[in-house]
Amino acid sequence: MTSRLFLSAGLLVALAVLAAVPWFASAYVLAVGITILSFTVLTTAWAAFSGPSRYVSLATSAFFGVGVYSVAVAIDYLPLPVVLAIAAAVGFAIALVVGLATLRLSGVYFVIFTFGLAELTKQVMIWYEINQNQTLARIVFVDTSTEQIYWMLLALAVATLVIAWGLRRSRYGFALQVIGEDETVARHSGINTTALKVLSFALTAALMSLAGAMMSLRFTYVDPNTAFNSFVSFQVLIMALLGGVGALFGPLLGVVPLVLLSEYLSGSFPYHFNIVLGICFVLIVFFLPTGVAGLLQGWAHRLTGRAS
Numbered sequence: 001m002t003s004r005l006f007l008s009a010g011l012l013v014a015l016a017v018l019a020a021v022p023w024f025a026s027a028y029v030l031a032v033g034i035t036i037l038s039f040t041v042l043t044t045a046w047a048a049f050s051g052p053s054r055y056v057s058l059a060t061s062a063f064f065g066v067g068v069y070s071v072a073v074a075i076d077y078l079p080l081p082v083v084l085a086i087a088a089a090v091g092f093a094i095a096l097v098v099g100l101a102t103l104r105l106s107g108v109y110f111v112i113f114t115f116g117l118a119e120l121t122k123q124v125m126i127w128y129e130i131n132q133n134q135t136l137a138r139i140v141f142v143d144t145s146t147e148q149i150y151w152m153l154l155a156l157a158v159a160t161l162v163i164a165w166g167l168r169r170s171r172y173g174f175a176l177q178v179i180g181e182d183e184t185v186a187r188h189s190g191i192n193t194t195a196l197k198v199l200s201f202a203l204t205a206a207l208m209s210l211a212g213a214m215m216s217l218r219f220t221y222v223d224p225n226t227a228f229n230s231f232v233s234f235q236v237l238i239m240a241l242l243g244g245v246g247a248l249f250g251p252l253l254g255v256v257p258l259v260l261l262s263e264y265l266s267g268s269f270p271y272h273f274n275i276v277l278g279i280c281f282v283l284i285v286f287f288l289p290t291g292v293a294g295l296l297q298g299w300a301h302r303l304t305g306r307a308s
Contacts, residue, residue, distance in 0.1 A: 018154055022147040030146055034218065036259050037153035041160045041211040042232070043239045043251035045204040048164040051245035052176035053197060055103065058233040059114035062121040063091045063205040065228035067212025069125065072138040072222045080142065084213050091209025092202045099198035106183070115233070122228035129224060137223040144217045152214050160207050165248050167200070176200060235262075238277065242284050244293030253292040 021033055042060055050057055070087035078086070102113050129136050167173045178186040179193055187193050216222060235258070243254025258280070265276055 015158065019151065022150050027146070030150055032259065032263055034146070034150050034153055034215075035263075036255055037150065037157045038211050038215050039236065039239060039255045039259055040157045040252055041153065042208055042236045043243070043255050044157070044160045044164050045207040045211075046236050047240045047245040047251045048160075048167055049176075049200045049204040050240070052168075052173060052180050053200070054180040055106070055197070055201075056111050056237070057114045057201070058111060058230075058237070059098070059117050059205075060208055060236045061228050061230050061232040062114075062118040063095065063208035064212035064215075064232055065121065065125070065224070066091050066094060067209035067214075068216040068219070068222055068227035069138075070209070071142070071213045071216040072140050072227075075140060075142055080144070084210060087213035088206040088210045091212075092206035095202040095205030096198060099201040100194075103194065103197045103201060115230070118228060118230050118233055122224050122230070125224040125228060137221055140216060140219055140222055142217050146218070149214060149217050153211070156207070156210060156214065161248065163203070163207070168248065172196060172200070234281075235277075238281050238284065242280070242288065242292060244288075247293035250293035 022030055025033065042064065046057065046060055049055065067087040067090075070090055071083055074083045074086055098117060102110060102117075105113060126136065129138075167176075175186065175191045175196055178189065178191060179197065183193055212227070216227075219226070239254035239258050240251050241254065242258060243252060244250035247253075261276075261280075265272065
């Protein structure tokens with residue numbers, strides 16, 4: 001009980017410190033903080049579904065882009081809270097339809113399909129913008145400060161962590177783990193595998209779309225190549241693997257170092273960024289199969305064993 005109280009107090013203090021960042025941080029630090037928070041939402045949402053179910057999705061950029069374009073299209077006609085709600089609803093609805101059609105696939109087939117979905121969504125938007133809107137880009141003007149965007153993303157990141165924590169501790173989270181271990185056994189155990197996978201996939205997609213909608217407030221220029229950048233899907237995957245998908249705060253352990261590394265490389269070695277990221281991916285797979293969280297847990301078990 002005492003350890004839980006200390007943990008709760010520590011989390012509250014950390015949250016208060018993070019909330020106060022815009023009051024003393026520079027514009028650059030605040031921008032990096034916004035990037036970290038957005039990837040925290042994307043990576044935690046990705047891990048909440050793909051971690052236990054072992055359905056590796058590369059459709060993150062598609063749902064992120066849906067959120068971006070929801071704001072770009074609707075912000076001139078509706079207030080921001082309504083637009084954000086629409087972005088989450090559209091992401092949920094698209095994932096629901098896609099999930100019903102694709103989550104019967106498994107393994108590499110699901111991976112390929114989700115990557116193809118992201119690319120298809122981008123190409124459809126490019127075609128629509130050129131042929132219907134007569135331009136490839138949209139200008140987005142929103143009276144929202146950088147500080148407000150940071151606080152909105154912080155609230156969304158906390159909400160995403162709470163949802164992921166609740167899912168892990170619920171019987172639905174346990175059912176997802178059973179699906180990940182052996183879907184046939186899960187089906188014979190009475191688990192409605194299709195409904196559980198589709199709803200979980202749609203819920204995490206809604207969070208990704210909401211993150212995209214909030215990040216779009218920083219853009220004044222939106223185009224399909226930026227909104228539906230497939231590189232985002234691979235970044236989220238690498239961050240989740242680096243941190244470890246088996247722990248609640250595992251994705252965060254991958255987000256922070258890779259965002260900071262990306263900031264350094266993009267400024268110092270802009271033409272070598274993709275090469276370094278590819279090397280990181282190979283090293284993670286070979287030397288950190290359980291991520292940083294798994295490595296820390298292993299060290300903790302060894303120390304506990306020595307102490308006893």
